[in-house]
Amino acid sequence: MTSWPIGVFASIDAGLGVHLDVVRELKVPTIQLHAPHQNSRTPQAAAGFLEKCRAAGITITAVFGGFDGESYADIATTARTVGLVPESTRAARVQDMKEISDFTRLLNCSTVALHIGFVPADHSSASYRDLLQTTRDLLDHVARNGQNLHLETGQESADHLLHFISDVSRSNLFINFDPANMILYGTGEPIAALRKVGHFVRSIHCKDAKWAPAASRGTAWGQEVPLGDGDVGMENYLRTLHEIGYHGPLTIEREIAQDPVRQKADIGHAVRLLESLRSRILGAPPA
Secondary structure, eight states: OOSSOEEEEEESSSSSSBOHHHHHHTTOOEEEEEOOOGGGOSHHHHHHHHHHHHHHTOEEEEEEOOOTTOOOSSHHHHHHHSTTOOTTTHHHHHHHHHHHHHHHHHTTOOEEEEOOOOOOSOTTSHHHHHHHHHHHHHHHHHHHTTOEEEEESSSSOHHHHHHHHHHHOOTTEEEEEOHHHHHHHTOOOHHHHHHHHGGGEEEEEEOEEEOOOGGGBTTBOOEEESTTSSSSOHHHHHHHHHHHTOOSOEEEOOOOTTOHHHHHHHHHHHHHHHHHHHHHHHSSOOO
16 A cells, blocks of 8 residues: 555444545545444445445545444543443443454454543553453454454543553554544643554544643543644644654544535545645655
8 A cells, every 4th residue: 555545534324424425536545434333234235335445446444433322522421421431331332343343354454443432540440450351352353353453542641541552462452543632632732642652553533623721621622623724733743653654544534424515625625735745745646
């Protein structure tokens, strides 16, 4: 794969990410796919979607899990409902992720990913210890499918995430780095965090955001904005990716599915911005 191919977060039927016709129209060669609902995770659905991707010259680079009952209404609700951390849904959701891993294998993709949720700060708690075992169980299933699991950043500081990865102690656990999430959640300056966790980064998002006021960071959302309009600093971000040796896709994520016209326009702008920065940093556009 060419260094830094452009990518975009896409979907089949789940409502998160753009649909394949937008990917084709914007001539984006790679996608991260939001896993479809359970009744659409069939061999027939996988074969049909793969054929559409082949016809359009699109490569699937990761499949992201998500779960019924998750809400990003505010940070407190996110902490209570998202990922594998909530104890009341943990067992059902890890089973769902195993099925998503099986579907990902049908798509000939070697990476599954998710927001694991707000990892407990108390590393001696029963909830933390059970989360470790749950994550190991999932990783072992993922490994049997020849896959890696990527945890998306944002809900933990870089240090907290590194501690969790070390405690899980599995060789197929890596990071999907999203710089805007560090700002949105107020968990750390993204470039410093990227340098700290860079040896685990195997996929990324290109997304931008503005910080919440200093007094409310970590309790109130920052604001997602079009790529280049926020506080990430996209040229610095890409130069840091180059510095740590990341050569994978630059996957655009723009989370305004409720406004598909603007979403498409903002993604088109992001494609042009990333192509320009890529050329400036790497010295020439890819063949």
